[in-house]
Amino acid sequence: MTAEPSRGWQARDLAITGAMVALLEISKRALDMLPNIELITFLFIMFTLYYGKKTLAAALAFATFECVYFGFGPWTVTYYYVWPVLILLVLVSKKRGRTGVWYYALLSGFYGLFFGYLCSLYTLVLSGPKVQFAWWVAGIPYDITHCIGNLVICLVLFRPFSALFGRLRSQGLL
């Protein structure tokens, strides 16, 4: 896993970002019937490891796509910070030389466990700490599912996707 070459935005970045958003959306729709079992966390980790900080553009495009699809509301603000937070965590980890499958599996597990808390932050601003706490507590069972799902998905898929993304990079496609 080498550092991505430092370069400005090029036309191919738009194509890569579009492909990433398409993959995110397809994986999301495919697993929609399983509450909080998702590939988005895993994909953002992999994209960030191999595509670096430019993945933030994909996160913002994905958030906007979700808003268009599900409609705009006070909650939509969460879409714009939950994934960038994950990307920043991965960027920091990458900078510190973290490359192991267990590291990222545990990171995605913790991220899933506190995903609900992260999402509840908008209610803190809108309605205060009591509402935020109740909102967060009600979702804890889903956060635990999210945590275990993320952990297992990353453990299973990290190595095959690393091999795939490594090959794409060596061919100059990523």
Place this chain on the structure above:
Amino acid sequence: MEKKSNTLKIVSAILVLAIAIGALVLVFQKNRPAASEGTKAYTLTVVDDQGTEKAYSGKTDAEFLSDLMDELAAAGDFSYEGSKSDYGLYIEAVNGLRADYDADGAYWSIYVNGEYGQYGADAQPVADGDAYSLVYEVYQAGEEAAN
């Protein structure tokens, strides 16, 4: 040596994650919204093919008997299966006991306050103090002719 240290770090991180999950479970159990008690008292008695009775009682806000049955099923000590038809909900099994009319004329009947129910479970209104029974019965050939 480094491999051992890595393993130790992974095991420690897994432990921290397990402790965090445990802490969240405790937070959830201490703070989850309490189920509000309903306002209508009821008893529901299940009579199986051996004539053994199992009774449930409590208070509910359920509008129809099927809603009450769903509440009981969600609580865990009761289960039922049924299918929707043009005539309403047809109860096929209660507490794991299936009544197969095609095989032996068996069916689940509904009694309301001791009287044979006039509605399906999804159309039977729940009223305060009502006593419902779900009874496993078998249609005997010639029963109607005798009556």
